[in-house]
Amino acid sequence: xxxxxxxxxxxxxxxxxxxxxxxxxxxxxxxxxxxxxxxxxxxxxxxxxxxxxxxxxxxxxxxxxxxxxxxxxxxxxxxxxxxxxxxxxxxxxxxxxxxxxxxxxxxxxxxxxxxxxxxxxxxxxxxxxxxxxxxxxxxxxxxxxxxxxxxxxxxxxxxxxxxxxxxxxxxxxxxxxxxxxxxxxxxxxxxxxxxxxxxxxxxxxxxxxxxxxxxxxxxxxxxxxxxxxxxxxxxxxxxxxxxxxxxxxxxxxxxxxxxxxxxxxxxxxxxxxxxxxxxxxxxxxxxxxxxxxxxxxxxxxxxxxxxxxxxxxxxxxxxxxxxxxxxxxxxxxxxxxxxx
Amino acid sequence: xxxxxxxxxxxxxxxxxxxxxxxxxxxxxxxxxxxxxxxxxxxxxxxxxxxxxxxxxxxxxxxxxxxxxxxxxxxxxxxxxxxxxxxxxxxxxxxxxxxxxxxxxxxxxxxxxxxxxxxxxxxxxxxxxxxxxxxxxxxxxxxxxxxxxxxxxxxxxxxxxxxxxxxxxxxxxxxxxxxxxxxxxxxxxxxxxxxxxxxxxxxxxxxxxxxxxxxxxxxxxxxxxxxxxxxxxxxxxxxxxxxxxxxxxxxxxxxxxxxxxxxxxxxxxxxxxxxxxxxxxxxxxxxxxxx
Amino acid sequence: xxxxxxxxxxxxxxxxxxxxxxxxxxxxxxxxxxxxxxxxxxxxxxxxxxxxxxxxxxxxxxxxxxxxxxxxxxxxxxxxxxxxxxxxxxxxxxxxxxxxxxxxxxxxxxxxxxxxxxxxxxxxxxxxxxxxxxxxxxxxxxxxxxxxxxxxxxxxxxxxxxxxxxxxxxxxxxxxxxxxxxxxxxxxxxxxxxxxxxxxxxxxxxxxxxxxxxxxxxxxxxxxxxxxxxxxxxxxxxxxxxxxxxxxxxxxxxxxxxxxxx
Numbered sequence: 107x108x109x110x111x112x113x114x115x116x117x118x119x120x121x122x123x124x125x126x127x128x129x130x131x132x133x134x135x136x137x138x139x140x141x142x143x144x145x146x147x148x149x150x151x152x153x154x155x156x157x158x159x160x161x162x163x164x165x166x167x168x169x170x171x172x173x174x175x176x177x178x179x180x181x182x183x184x185x186x187x188x189x190x191x192x193x194x195x196x197x198x199x200x201x202x203x204x205x206x207x208x209x210x211x212x213x214x215x216x217x218x219x220x221x222x223x224x225x226x227x228x229x230x231x232x233x234x235x236x237x238x239x240x241x242x243x244x245x246x247x248x249x250x251x252x253x254x255x256x257x258x259x260x261x262x263x264x265x266x267x268x269x270x271x272x273x274x275x276x277x278x279x280x281x282x283x284x285x286x287x288x289x290x291x292x293x294x295x296x297x298x299x300x301x302x303x304x305x306x307x308x309x310x311x312x313x314x315x316x317x318x319x320x321x322x323x324x325x326x327x328x329x330x331x332x333x334x335x336x337x338x339x340x341x342x343x344x345x346x347x348x349x350x351x352x353x354x355x356x357x358x359x360x361x362x363x364x365x366x367x368x369x370x371x372x373x374x375x376x377x378x379x380x381x382x383x384x385x386x387x388x389x390x391x392x393x394x395x396x397x398x399x400x401x402x403x404x405x406x407x408x409x410x411x412x413x414x415x416x417x418x419x420x421x422x423x424x425x426x427x428x429x430x431x432x433x434x435x436x437x438x439x440x441x442x443x444x445x446x
Numbered sequence: 447x448x449x450x451x452x453x454x455x456x457x458x459x460x461x462x463x464x465x466x467x468x469x470x471x472x473x474x475x476x477x478x479x480x481x482x483x484x485x486x487x488x489x490x491x492x493x494x495x496x497x498x499x500x501x502x503x504x505x506x507x508x509x510x511x512x513x514x515x516x517x518x519x520x521x522x523x524x525x526x527x528x529x530x531x532x533x534x535x536x537x538x539x540x541x542x543x544x545x546x547x548x549x550x551x552x553x554x555x556x557x558x559x560x561x562x563x564x565x566x567x568x569x570x571x572x573x574x575x576x577x578x579x580x581x582x583x584x585x586x587x588x589x590x591x592x593x594x595x596x597x598x599x600x601x602x603x604x605x606x607x608x609x610x611x612x613x614x615x616x617x618x619x620x621x622x623x624x625x626x627x628x629x630x631x632x633x634x635x636x637x638x639x640x641x642x643x644x645x646x647x648x649x650x651x652x653x654x655x656x657x658x659x660x661x662x663x664x665x666x667x668x669x670x671x672x673x674x675x676x677x678x679x680x681x682x683x684x685x686x687x688x689x690x691x692x693x694x695x696x697x698x699x700x701x702x703x704x705x706x707x708x709x710x711x712x713x714x715x716x717x718x719x720x721x722x723x724x725x726x727x728x729x730x731x732x733x734x735x736x737x
Numbered sequence: 738x739x740x741x742x743x744x745x746x747x748x749x750x751x752x753x754x755x756x757x758x759x760x761x762x763x764x765x766x767x768x769x770x771x772x773x774x775x776x777x778x779x780x781x782x783x784x785x786x787x788x789x790x791x792x793x794x795x796x797x798x799x800x801x802x803x804x805x806x807x808x809x810x811x812x813x814x815x816x817x818x819x820x821x822x823x824x825x826x827x828x829x830x831x832x833x834x835x836x837x838x839x840x841x842x843x844x845x846x847x848x849x850x851x852x853x854x855x856x857x858x859x860x861x862x863x864x865x866x867x868x869x870x871x872x873x874x875x876x877x878x879x880x881x882x883x884x885x886x887x888x889x890x891x892x893x894x895x896x897x898x899x900x901x902x903x904x905x906x907x908x909x910x911x912x913x914x915x916x917x918x919x920x921x922x923x924x925x926x927x928x929x930x931x932x933x934x935x936x937x938x939x940x941x942x943x944x945x946x947x948x949x950x951x952x953x954x955x956x957x958x959x960x961x962x963x964x965x966x967x968x969x970x971x972x973x974x975x976x977x978x979x980x981x982x983x984x985x986x987x988x989x990x991x992x993x994x995x996x997x998x999x
Contacts, residue, residue, distance in 0.1 A: 228709060301843070
């Protein structure tokens with residue numbers, strides 16, 4: 107029974123965190139049309155910075171090295187983590203968002219991701235190199251040591267609440283004038299610019315908000331597992347989030363939930379139990395990546411709007427003061443007559 | 447000073463490798479107007495096919511290189527025919543094309559990894575001893591790399607300036623709609639462009655592997671943003687700019703070793719890329735309407 | 738008391754070796770509808786683009802309401818009330834017609850992150866008022882019934898109407914229209930023209946439009962600037978221009994003389 111419950115808790119935490127990643131990417135790509143090809147780097151930034159703020163000084167006697175080690179209380183360290191991932195997003199935005207073409211941003215995100223990955227791995231003194239950070243302090247750690255079974259549920263609760271918060275935030279943003287401007291930028295940035303909006307600022311906002319949210323997901327991941335090394339955030343992981351967003355439906359927050367359920371939970375969990383091939387231990391993970399990549403391409407071909415397409419927001423009906431409808435016959439004749 | 451000159455020599459070799467790679471990427475970008483994020487995987491295809499032909503099937507090395515180059519070109523054409531071009535002809539937004547090529551890179555990389563694993567391999571050729579030329583010191587292989595690059599660049603120049611295909615490619619690069627309207631068979635030009643781009647990626651991948659001696663399937667992808675740096679430096683879509691960008695990036699990354707640890711060689715390319723985007727994003731040789 | 742709202746002062750712009758604008762100067766009086774006409778390649782669209790801020794002139798000045806805006810970024814010009822439309826309709830296709838209008842109004846409190854998320858009620862009240870206003874505009878332009886349609890689903894003519902109503906929603910002081918009648922049926926040309934006259938009369942909105950259809954120009958424009966080879970060739974009312982030989986000459990060169998004739 108407790109094995110089953112433990113598994114259920116793991117699945118739930120996993121689902122909630124992937125949901126948070128996907129909602130973050132949805133704000134960047136689904137709302138503002140920002141191609142972030144290194145989503146997972148921000149997850150790692152959130153996680154690593156949370157860890158080095160919450161952990162005590164590195165135990166250099168045992169060859170463990172990392173920066174800071176401030177031993178802050180976990181809620182404060184969480185704030186430090188999201189600020190750090192937001193700041194990295196801001197820096198990337200400064201470089202790439204000034205240009206109109208989306209390829210530049212995609213290139214810069216990818217290049218920065220590669221660079222940070224290399225730095226994190228090769229620089230042992232940053233985040234303990236390829237070994238990564240482990241024994242990361244968890245919230246309510248005393249419970250963890252005394253009754254580990256109940257403890258998982260505390261993390262289910264924390265991640266569930268945070269996911270709800272992000273979900274609420276994302277929906278509020280979507281239908282607000284700010285969210286509307288973001289979506290208009292996705293459609294045609296130049297026109298939004300020509301209507302007097304500072305599109306650089308708005309895109310930057312979407313970029314930073316997305317990175318903060320993905321960073322938050324990263325913090326929850328490292329809180330649950332208690333460890334993270336570069337092997338845990340390869341490019342393949344970025345694709346899982348992209349696939350979840352595109353399968354679910356970009357621009358639709360409910361779609362993000364469905365997508366992360368289908369891709370991150372159902373697909374990932376189902377393939378986890380495939381038998382290992384001893385002669386080729388990488389076969390299953392490689393195949394999984396191939397399928398995820400093919401899924402992204404396939405969805406864009408067969409159902410680019412995703413399982414749940416973006417909906418038109420509902421508006422309260424406001425009666426017209428001038429009720430003479432000038433249109434009916436007119437608009438029909440225009441519809442058939444003109445072609446610009 | 448001698449150390450500096452020595453690194454200039456390495457810089458010329460790296461620039462030669464990069465020139466093949468960045469021209470291949472830039473040429474294709476100019477014609478199709480989207481960045482191919484799977485380009486790094488094409489390098490992997492080239493080097494691994496050459497490894498199989500020469501190592502496993504024991505074909506003569508030069509023949510293996512030629513075959514692997516052509517095969518990579520063919521792979522690029524097939525991928526364009528069955529995946530990329532259908533997407534492009536649907537006239538969907540640029541977003542889609544970029545995500546599709548990005549997805550493609552994951553698929554190709556992992557296919558290569560299933561076949562070849564993650565280990566490092568080497569071509570079955572003897573390492574030659576360095577030859578002294580003035581202040582520089584090159585191995586025979588490095589001299590051949592430089593020669594191959596020079597021949598290829600002259601070839602590309604003749605292609606673009608003398609042949610009908612080259613002129614059609616330039617016309618599409620300037621304005622695809624206009625090119626189509628003036629009777630250019632854009633589909634056939636696109637196909638040939640992918641073939642040439644694929645061949646350059648394959649050949650570039652092989653000479654890259656020769657230069658770094660031991661390589662793995664991911665070696666091509668590791669090079670991707672250095673290629674981007676060269677391409678953006680020269681002005682994205684500008685073929686001659688890409689050659690110039692390759693020369694600058696090659697020299698800068700290699701000579702940086704004199705001043706900082708060689709572990710950060712590629713990060714120097716990244717810094718150049720960032721500076722370029724901040725100061726002159728349209729590239730040294732600015733392309734009209736493409737920035 | 739006539740007063741210049743826009744002053745274009747000897748602007749020059751070349752692409753590569755091609756001189757697109759070669760020392761062009763003209764003024765637009767407040768409250769007028771001014772047309773920019775001329776043969777193809779005269780630099781009309783480029784001039785409009787330069788006034789709106791898509792290009793920076795290599796020399797010369799552009800003043801709007803007496804203020805030098807030559808080096809302002811596009812969005813800052815729009816904030817001063819200079820709003821443009823495009824030669825080819827550029828609607829926000831993935832958003833509803835109504836949202837297309839809502840998005841362009843400047844200075845909504847909900848454009849700030851804090852207000853957007855935490856002051857929902859205030860933002861909602863504001864949006865409600867905007868929806869009412871947008872509905873009125875859509876009704877005037879005859880596309881009210883389509884307000885919940887995705888803009889990409891509209892026909893070419895409807896997109897033209899949307900483009901104009903969206904510009905009106907932005908509360909422009911001056912509207913720059915780049916060939917608003919291009920590819921539009923004669924019936925709709927009449928309607929678009931009368932909408933402009935109405936906006937001009939009732940709200941005092943100033944218009945500058947690039948237009949090839951001289952019939953409608955004659956009907957609605959009080960002032961016409963003729964451009965050729967990147968320069969101003971002549972100006973005046975349509976009737977005055979018809980008698981000027983250099984104008985006829987320029988159009989002969991452009992191969993459109995029959996249109997000047999009537």
